[in-house]
Amino acid sequence: MQPSDTLREQIIAQYDAMSAQLQQAARYVLEHPEEVALVSMREVARYADVQPATMTRLAKYLGLPGYDELRAQHAAALRQEVMALRRRFASGAMKAVKGEQAIRHRVCFKE
Numbered sequence: 640m641q642p643s644d645t646l647r648e649q650i651i652a653q654y655d656a657m658s659a660q661l662q663q664a665a666r667y668v669l670e671h672p673e674e675v676a677l678v679s680m681r682e683v684a685r686y687a688d689v690q691p692a693t694m695t696r697l698a699k700y701l702g703l704p705g706y707d708e709l710r711a712q713h714a715a716a717l718r719q720e721v722m723a724l725r726r727r728f729a730s731g732a733m734k735a736v737k738g739e740q741a742i743r744h745r746v747c748f749k750e
């Protein structure tokens with residue numbers, strides 16, 4: 640899962656100009672996007688070994704109103720990935736059912 644490509648690119652593009660603490664937070668955000676989407680800001684900060692305020696500062700540094708928007712973008716990317724997996728699974732399941740039906744037809748009618 641990746642957050643929006645533009646957000647990811649923005650983090651990477653601005654990384655060198657960030658303070659050491661923001662870099663640490665940014666690195667964690669890039670490496671653990673699922674946790675950003677699913678876990679509280681305080682927990683993400685703890686896992687990244689930064690203060691919660693650093694996560695908020697990172698979001699604002701990236702031009703977002705706050706951490707909630709950063710999290711929302713990661714959650715949207717995760718939802719999109721889940722929906723894509725569901726579509727692929729459903730498509731594969733339908734192919735399997737059609738294949739099974741074709742086999743039954745051949746067996747029943749001995750084609």
